[in-house]
Amino acid sequence: MPRIANFDDFDALRAEPGVHIRHVDSAEQLGTPQAVIIPGTKSTMADLDWLRQTGLAEAITDFSKNGGAVVGFAAAIKCWGRQSTTPPC
Numbered sequence: 001m002p003r004i005a006n007f008d009d010f011d012a013l014r015a016e017p018g019v020h021i022r023h024v025d026s027a028e029q030l031g032t033p034q035a036v037i038i039p040g041t042k043s044t045m046a047d048l049d050w051l052r053q054t055g056l057a058e059a060i061t062d063f064s065k066n067g068g069a070v071v072g073f074a075a076a077i078k079c080w081g082r083q084s085t086t087p088p089c
Contacts, residue, residue, distance in 0.1 A: 001047040005040035027055030040074030
């Protein structure tokens with residue numbers, strides 16, 4: 001995402017044996033991952049618009065509907081929620 005908040009959120013995962021992390025910019029690059037991790041963002045609504053424009057929002061939603069694991073850091077998880085009890089950033 002263009003406005004990722006903390007690139008170091010992925011450092012612990014990178015240190016795990018057998019874990020490979022890819023950053024993608026389009027639905028075509030997503031492929032068939034074991035899981036999708038959505039990073040925290042400095043601008044939730046702008047990055048949600050970007051996810052929609054690139055086709056990633058639909059691709060990640062389809063991935064999840066087909067049983068894929070989707071994890072979001074911080075406000076990123078709000079992008080996939082139906083309801084939030086906290087105000088947007």
